[in-house]
Every structure is written in structure tokens, then in C-alpha cells.
Amino acid sequence: MLTMDDIVRDGHPALRKVAEEVSMPPSQEDKAILQSLIEYVKNSQDPEVAQRHGLRPGIGLAGPQINVTKRMIAVHLSDEKDSLISYALFNPKIISHSVEKSYLTAGEGCLSVDESIPGYVPRYARITVKGFDLEGNEVKIRLKGLPAIVFQHEIDHLNGIMFYDHINKQDPFAEVPDATPVER
Known part of the structure; x- marks a missing residue:
């Protein structure tokens, strides 16, 4: 089981490397790594398990965050309609966006x-x-709101990009043109 000690800071x-594609079909080793990512995210949201194992709660985790520079992410959260969005993906790619x-x-x-x-x-x-x-089955997911933000955050990790790279350095709370604010 992954712990906070496994997450690189x-x-x-x-965290700054571009992660490599995972060859399909995935190897047992790659499946085990991806499985451990989704398990961490799920366990971190269970207050009892999180406390027992000292896990910081998270809603997403990417391979590079555990020093595995392969294109794999895990996301586990509920959207604004309380529908569960839970995916463990190899080679996720944004194929279209608004x-x-x-x-x-x-x-x-x-978490890093x-x-x-x-x-x-x-x-x-x-x-x-x-x-x-x-x-190793192909999936296609349409996302908006918080789930869309989380997927973009995790996919950024696969490209060596940190969330704070996107923040306006001169004015961190500058209004974002044509943007919808999302409450968490």
C-alpha cells in the first residue's frame, strides 16, 4: 500500500520530466502500479484508513508523483451531482476542450x-x-467542473507541469477572462 512516504515532493x-507512454496491453507491473495509485486516492478519502496510515487526503495522483515516470493517473471524486468519477488510466490524453x-x-x-x-x-x-x-480497454470520458480540473491537473503531472506554473505571478487572484469559477 502506498503511503505519504512514497509521494515525492x-x-x-x-515531477519535471515528461512521462513515457505505457505500452499496451499493460504489463502486470504497470497494472500493479496503477492499481496502487487508485487505492491510495480511495484510502486517503476514508478518514479511518487515512488516519491509521497517515495519508493526506487527495482526489488524484499521477505516476511521476511516486517517482514512476510513466503516463498513468488515478482520479476519484464526486461531481456536482454527486456522481462518482473514479478512473485509473494509462496514457490519458485530452482530445478536445472548450x-x-x-x-x-x-x-x-x-500531494507533492x-x-x-x-x-x-x-x-x-x-x-x-x-x-x-x-x-487495457480504451475509454473516452467527457468532463466538466471539478472533475475536468482534476484530470487536467493530473495530466499536467505527466508533462512535467505543476499547478502553480499556471498561476499569474504578478497577480495570483487576477480575474481569469471568460472563466467560470468552480466552488469545491
Whole structure:
């Protein structure tokens, strides 16, 4: 089981590398790694398990965050309608996105970043993601709101991009043009 000790922190070289594609069908080793990512995210949201194992709650995790520079992410959260959005994906790719932007009013956080970095992180309001599930089956997901933001955050990790790279350095809370604020 992954713990906070397995998560690399800001400044670790794996967080700035572009992750490699995972060859399909996935190997048993790659499946095990991806499975451990989704299990961490689910366990971190269970207050009892999280406390027992010292897990910081998260809603997404990417391979590079555990020093595995392969294109794999896990996301587990509920959307604004309380529908569960839970995916463990190999090689996720944004295949289309809206012109309209959105951002979290409370800003973003990251399991690899220990301090709070305030500011708006502009993201696409709606995205379509294509990737492969644990069994290597292709999946296509349309997302908006918080789930869309989380997927973009995790896919950024696969490209060596940190959330704070998107924050306006001069004015972190500058209004984002044509953007919908998203409450968390």
C-alpha cells in the first residue's frame, strides 16, 4: 500500500520530466502500479484508513508523483451531482476542450506540494479525455467542473507541469477572462 512516504515532493526531478507512454496491453507491473495509485486516492478519502496510515487526503495522483515516470493517473471524486468519477488510466490524453475556462475559487493543492500556493489556476471548463483502463480497454470520458480540473491537473503531472506554473505571478487572484469559477 502506498503511503505519504512514497509521494515525492516538489523539487524532485521526476515531477519535471515528461512521462513515457505505457505500452499496451499493460504489463502486470504497470497494472500493479496503477492499481496502487487508485487505492491510495480511495484510502486517503476514508478518514479511518487515512488516519491509521497517515495519508493526506487527495482526489488524484499521477505516476511521476511516486517517482514512476510513466503516463498513468488515478482520479476519484464526486461531481456536482454527486456522481462518482473514479478512473485509473494509462496514457490519458485530452482530445478536445472548450474555449471557455474555469478555475477553483479556493485554488489548487497537490500531494507533492506541502505548502499552500494561493492563486487561480486557469483550466478548460470542459474536456474530453481518452485513455486506457487497468485492463487495457480504451475509454473516452467527457468532463466538466471539478472533475475536468482534476484530470487536467493530473495530466499536467505527466508533462512535467505543476499547478502553480499556471498561476499569474504578478497577480495570483487576477480575474481569469471568460472563466467560470468552480466552488469545491
